[in-house]
Amino acid sequence: MPKHPLYIDFLSDEARAVIGEVHPQTAPARAVLEKEGFRYLNYVDIFDGGPTLECEIDRVRAIRKSRLVTVVEGQPAPGEWPACLVANEQYQQFRAMLVHADPESDRLVLSARELDALKCHPGDQIRLVRLCPEEKKS
Known part of the structure:
Protein backbone atom coordinates (compact mmCIF):
# COMPACT_ATOMS: atom_id res chain seq x y z
CA MET A 1 0.00 0.00 0.00
CA VAL A 60 -16.85 -17.34 -14.75
CA ARG A 61 -17.43 -19.21 -18.02
CA ALA A 62 -14.66 -21.74 -17.37
CA ILE A 63 -16.25 -22.65 -14.03
CA ARG A 64 -19.82 -22.76 -15.33
CA LYS A 65 -18.93 -24.85 -18.39
CA SER A 66 -16.39 -27.17 -16.78
CA ARG A 67 -17.31 -30.70 -15.78
CA LEU A 68 -15.77 -33.74 -14.18
CA VAL A 69 -14.47 -36.56 -16.39
CA THR A 70 -12.81 -39.85 -15.52
CA VAL A 71 -9.14 -40.26 -16.42
CA VAL A 72 -7.96 -43.35 -18.30
CA GLU A 73 -4.31 -44.17 -19.01
CA GLY A 74 -3.33 -44.76 -22.61
CA GLN A 75 -2.44 -42.96 -25.79
CA PRO A 76 -4.91 -40.23 -26.74
CA ALA A 77 -6.77 -41.00 -29.98
CA PRO A 78 -5.54 -39.07 -33.00
CA GLY A 79 -7.81 -36.41 -34.36
CA GLU A 80 -8.44 -32.72 -34.59
CA TRP A 81 -9.77 -32.20 -31.09
CA PRO A 82 -10.19 -28.72 -29.64
CA ALA A 83 -7.92 -27.34 -26.95
CA CYS A 84 -9.21 -28.05 -23.45
CA LEU A 85 -7.97 -27.03 -20.04
CA VAL A 86 -7.85 -29.90 -17.56
CA ALA A 87 -7.11 -29.71 -13.84
CA ASN A 88 -6.99 -32.05 -10.90
CA GLU A 89 -9.27 -31.54 -7.91
CA GLN A 90 -6.49 -31.40 -5.31
CA TYR A 91 -6.27 -28.10 -3.49
CA GLN A 92 -2.79 -28.67 -2.02
CA GLN A 93 -1.33 -30.27 -5.18
CA PHE A 94 -3.25 -28.34 -7.84
CA ARG A 95 -2.08 -28.92 -11.40
CA ALA A 96 -3.56 -27.88 -14.74
CA MET A 97 -2.56 -28.39 -18.34
CA LEU A 98 -3.70 -27.85 -21.90
CA VAL A 99 -4.68 -30.94 -23.90
CA HIS A 100 -6.50 -31.61 -27.14
CA ALA A 101 -9.52 -33.75 -26.32
CA ASP A 102 -13.15 -34.49 -27.06
CA PRO A 103 -14.94 -32.03 -24.75
CA GLU A 104 -18.16 -34.10 -24.89
CA SER A 105 -16.66 -37.40 -23.70
CA ASP A 106 -17.13 -38.59 -20.11
CA ARG A 107 -13.60 -40.00 -20.04
CA LEU A 108 -10.24 -38.54 -20.93
CA VAL A 109 -7.35 -40.66 -22.13
CA LEU A 110 -4.00 -39.32 -20.91
CA SER A 111 -0.48 -40.68 -21.22
CA ALA A 112 1.43 -41.79 -18.13
CA ARG A 113 3.51 -38.62 -18.43
CA GLU A 114 0.39 -36.42 -18.49
CA LEU A 115 -1.10 -38.29 -15.53
CA ASP A 116 2.10 -37.72 -13.59
CA ALA A 117 2.14 -34.01 -14.50
CA LEU A 118 -1.45 -33.66 -13.27
CA LYS A 119 -0.73 -35.64 -10.08
CA CYS A 120 -3.60 -38.00 -10.81
CA HIS A 121 -4.19 -41.71 -11.44
CA PRO A 122 -6.41 -43.78 -13.73
CA GLY A 123 -9.97 -43.66 -12.42
CA ASP A 124 -9.57 -40.21 -10.84
CA GLN A 125 -11.99 -37.46 -11.71
CA ILE A 126 -10.52 -34.29 -13.17
CA ARG A 127 -12.12 -31.06 -14.32
CA LEU A 128 -12.24 -30.31 -18.06
CA VAL A 129 -13.38 -27.24 -19.97
CA ARG A 130 -13.08 -26.40 -23.64
CA LEU A 131 -11.29 -23.16 -24.34
CA CYS A 132 -13.08 -20.47 -26.28
CA PRO A 133 -12.41 -20.63 -30.04
CA GLU A 134 -10.33 -17.44 -29.76
CA GLU A 135 -8.13 -19.14 -27.14
CA LYS A 136 -7.52 -22.49 -28.81
CA LYS A 137 -4.31 -21.43 -30.54
CA SER A 138 -1.69 -23.58 -28.85
Missing part, protein backbone atom coordinates in the same frame (compact mmCIF):
# COMPACT_ATOMS: atom_id res chain seq x y z
CA PRO A 2 1.24 3.49 -0.72
CA LYS A 3 2.14 5.35 2.49
CA HIS A 4 0.39 8.54 1.42
CA PRO A 5 -2.69 9.34 -0.65
CA LEU A 6 -2.16 10.18 -4.28
CA TYR A 7 -4.26 13.13 -5.37
CA ILE A 8 -5.44 12.81 -8.94
CA ASP A 9 -5.67 16.58 -9.32
CA PHE A 10 -1.90 16.79 -8.89
CA LEU A 11 -1.26 14.44 -11.81
CA SER A 12 -0.61 15.61 -15.35
CA ASP A 13 -3.39 15.40 -17.92
CA GLU A 14 -1.51 12.54 -19.61
CA ALA A 15 -1.34 10.55 -16.37
CA ARG A 16 -5.02 11.15 -15.57
CA ALA A 17 -6.02 10.03 -19.07
CA VAL A 18 -4.61 6.53 -18.57
CA ILE A 19 -6.05 5.79 -15.13
CA GLY A 20 -8.18 2.68 -15.49
CA GLU A 21 -6.81 1.92 -18.97
CA VAL A 22 -4.84 -1.15 -20.02
CA HIS A 23 -1.59 -0.99 -21.97
CA PRO A 24 -2.16 -1.93 -25.64
CA GLN A 25 0.00 -5.03 -25.14
CA THR A 26 -2.30 -6.28 -22.37
CA ALA A 27 -5.58 -5.54 -24.16
CA PRO A 28 -5.82 -9.16 -25.42
CA ALA A 29 -5.55 -10.45 -21.83
CA ARG A 30 -8.36 -8.13 -20.78
CA ALA A 31 -10.48 -9.36 -23.70
CA VAL A 32 -9.98 -12.98 -22.59
CA LEU A 33 -11.03 -12.13 -19.03
CA GLU A 34 -14.10 -10.25 -20.26
CA LYS A 35 -15.11 -13.25 -22.40
CA GLU A 36 -14.85 -15.34 -19.24
CA GLY A 37 -17.33 -13.03 -17.50
CA PHE A 38 -15.10 -10.49 -15.75
CA ARG A 39 -16.13 -6.81 -15.77
CA TYR A 40 -14.51 -3.47 -15.00
CA LEU A 41 -16.38 -1.92 -12.06
CA ASN A 42 -14.52 1.42 -11.90
CA TYR A 43 -11.83 0.27 -9.48
CA VAL A 44 -8.15 0.73 -10.27
CA ASP A 45 -5.02 -0.98 -9.02
CA ILE A 46 -3.36 1.04 -6.26
CA PHE A 47 0.11 0.42 -7.67
CA ASP A 48 -0.20 0.93 -11.43
CA GLY A 49 -3.57 2.66 -11.87
CA GLY A 50 -4.75 -0.04 -14.27
CA PRO A 51 -8.28 -1.43 -14.19
CA THR A 52 -9.23 -4.23 -11.83
CA LEU A 53 -11.63 -6.72 -13.34
CA GLU A 54 -14.03 -8.58 -11.09
CA CYS A 55 -16.45 -11.45 -11.38
CA GLU A 56 -18.62 -13.57 -9.14
CA ILE A 57 -17.25 -17.12 -9.17
CA ASP A 58 -20.45 -18.61 -10.57
CA ARG A 59 -20.30 -16.21 -13.52
Whole structure:
Protein backbone atom coordinates (compact mmCIF):
# COMPACT_ATOMS: atom_id res chain seq x y z
CA MET A 1 0.00 0.00 0.00
CA PRO A 2 1.24 3.49 -0.72
CA LYS A 3 2.14 5.35 2.49
CA HIS A 4 0.39 8.54 1.42
CA PRO A 5 -2.69 9.34 -0.65
CA LEU A 6 -2.16 10.18 -4.28
CA TYR A 7 -4.26 13.13 -5.37
CA ILE A 8 -5.44 12.81 -8.94
CA ASP A 9 -5.67 16.58 -9.32
CA PHE A 10 -1.90 16.79 -8.89
CA LEU A 11 -1.26 14.44 -11.81
CA SER A 12 -0.61 15.61 -15.35
CA ASP A 13 -3.39 15.40 -17.92
CA GLU A 14 -1.51 12.54 -19.61
CA ALA A 15 -1.34 10.55 -16.37
CA ARG A 16 -5.02 11.15 -15.57
CA ALA A 17 -6.02 10.03 -19.07
CA VAL A 18 -4.61 6.53 -18.57
CA ILE A 19 -6.05 5.79 -15.13
CA GLY A 20 -8.18 2.68 -15.49
CA GLU A 21 -6.81 1.92 -18.97
CA VAL A 22 -4.84 -1.15 -20.02
CA HIS A 23 -1.59 -0.99 -21.97
CA PRO A 24 -2.16 -1.93 -25.64
CA GLN A 25 0.00 -5.03 -25.14
CA THR A 26 -2.30 -6.28 -22.37
CA ALA A 27 -5.58 -5.54 -24.16
CA PRO A 28 -5.82 -9.16 -25.42
CA ALA A 29 -5.55 -10.45 -21.83
CA ARG A 30 -8.36 -8.13 -20.78
CA ALA A 31 -10.48 -9.36 -23.70
CA VAL A 32 -9.98 -12.98 -22.59
CA LEU A 33 -11.03 -12.13 -19.03
CA GLU A 34 -14.10 -10.25 -20.26
CA LYS A 35 -15.11 -13.25 -22.40
CA GLU A 36 -14.85 -15.34 -19.24
CA GLY A 37 -17.33 -13.03 -17.50
CA PHE A 38 -15.10 -10.49 -15.75
CA ARG A 39 -16.13 -6.81 -15.77
CA TYR A 40 -14.51 -3.47 -15.00
CA LEU A 41 -16.38 -1.92 -12.06
CA ASN A 42 -14.52 1.42 -11.90
CA TYR A 43 -11.83 0.27 -9.48
CA VAL A 44 -8.15 0.73 -10.27
CA ASP A 45 -5.02 -0.98 -9.02
CA ILE A 46 -3.36 1.04 -6.26
CA PHE A 47 0.11 0.42 -7.67
CA ASP A 48 -0.20 0.93 -11.43
CA GLY A 49 -3.57 2.66 -11.87
CA GLY A 50 -4.75 -0.04 -14.27
CA PRO A 51 -8.28 -1.43 -14.19
CA THR A 52 -9.23 -4.23 -11.83
CA LEU A 53 -11.63 -6.72 -13.34
CA GLU A 54 -14.03 -8.58 -11.09
CA CYS A 55 -16.45 -11.45 -11.38
CA GLU A 56 -18.62 -13.57 -9.14
CA ILE A 57 -17.25 -17.12 -9.17
CA ASP A 58 -20.45 -18.61 -10.57
CA ARG A 59 -20.30 -16.21 -13.52
CA VAL A 60 -16.85 -17.34 -14.75
CA ARG A 61 -17.43 -19.21 -18.02
CA ALA A 62 -14.66 -21.74 -17.37
CA ILE A 63 -16.25 -22.65 -14.03
CA ARG A 64 -19.82 -22.76 -15.33
CA LYS A 65 -18.93 -24.85 -18.39
CA SER A 66 -16.39 -27.17 -16.78
CA ARG A 67 -17.31 -30.70 -15.78
CA LEU A 68 -15.77 -33.74 -14.18
CA VAL A 69 -14.47 -36.56 -16.39
CA THR A 70 -12.81 -39.85 -15.52
CA VAL A 71 -9.14 -40.26 -16.42
CA VAL A 72 -7.96 -43.35 -18.30
CA GLU A 73 -4.31 -44.17 -19.01
CA GLY A 74 -3.33 -44.76 -22.61
CA GLN A 75 -2.44 -42.96 -25.79
CA PRO A 76 -4.91 -40.23 -26.74
CA ALA A 77 -6.77 -41.00 -29.98
CA PRO A 78 -5.54 -39.07 -33.00
CA GLY A 79 -7.81 -36.41 -34.36
CA GLU A 80 -8.44 -32.72 -34.59
CA TRP A 81 -9.77 -32.20 -31.09
CA PRO A 82 -10.19 -28.72 -29.64
CA ALA A 83 -7.92 -27.34 -26.95
CA CYS A 84 -9.21 -28.05 -23.45
CA LEU A 85 -7.97 -27.03 -20.04
CA VAL A 86 -7.85 -29.90 -17.56
CA ALA A 87 -7.11 -29.71 -13.84
CA ASN A 88 -6.99 -32.05 -10.90
CA GLU A 89 -9.27 -31.54 -7.91
CA GLN A 90 -6.49 -31.40 -5.31
CA TYR A 91 -6.27 -28.10 -3.49
CA GLN A 92 -2.79 -28.67 -2.02
CA GLN A 93 -1.33 -30.27 -5.18
CA PHE A 94 -3.25 -28.34 -7.84
CA ARG A 95 -2.08 -28.92 -11.40
CA ALA A 96 -3.56 -27.88 -14.74
CA MET A 97 -2.56 -28.39 -18.34
CA LEU A 98 -3.70 -27.85 -21.90
CA VAL A 99 -4.68 -30.94 -23.90
CA HIS A 100 -6.50 -31.61 -27.14
CA ALA A 101 -9.52 -33.75 -26.32
CA ASP A 102 -13.15 -34.49 -27.06
CA PRO A 103 -14.94 -32.03 -24.75
CA GLU A 104 -18.16 -34.10 -24.89
CA SER A 105 -16.66 -37.40 -23.70
CA ASP A 106 -17.13 -38.59 -20.11
CA ARG A 107 -13.60 -40.00 -20.04
CA LEU A 108 -10.24 -38.54 -20.93
CA VAL A 109 -7.35 -40.66 -22.13
CA LEU A 110 -4.00 -39.32 -20.91
CA SER A 111 -0.48 -40.68 -21.22
CA ALA A 112 1.43 -41.79 -18.13
CA ARG A 113 3.51 -38.62 -18.43
CA GLU A 114 0.39 -36.42 -18.49
CA LEU A 115 -1.10 -38.29 -15.53
CA ASP A 116 2.10 -37.72 -13.59
CA ALA A 117 2.14 -34.01 -14.50
CA LEU A 118 -1.45 -33.66 -13.27
CA LYS A 119 -0.73 -35.64 -10.08
CA CYS A 120 -3.60 -38.00 -10.81
CA HIS A 121 -4.19 -41.71 -11.44
CA PRO A 122 -6.41 -43.78 -13.73
CA GLY A 123 -9.97 -43.66 -12.42
CA ASP A 124 -9.57 -40.21 -10.84
CA GLN A 125 -11.99 -37.46 -11.71
CA ILE A 126 -10.52 -34.29 -13.17
CA ARG A 127 -12.12 -31.06 -14.32
CA LEU A 128 -12.24 -30.31 -18.06
CA VAL A 129 -13.38 -27.24 -19.97
CA ARG A 130 -13.08 -26.40 -23.64
CA LEU A 131 -11.29 -23.16 -24.34
CA CYS A 132 -13.08 -20.47 -26.28
CA PRO A 133 -12.41 -20.63 -30.04
CA GLU A 134 -10.33 -17.44 -29.76
CA GLU A 135 -8.13 -19.14 -27.14
CA LYS A 136 -7.52 -22.49 -28.81
CA LYS A 137 -4.31 -21.43 -30.54
CA SER A 138 -1.69 -23.58 -28.85
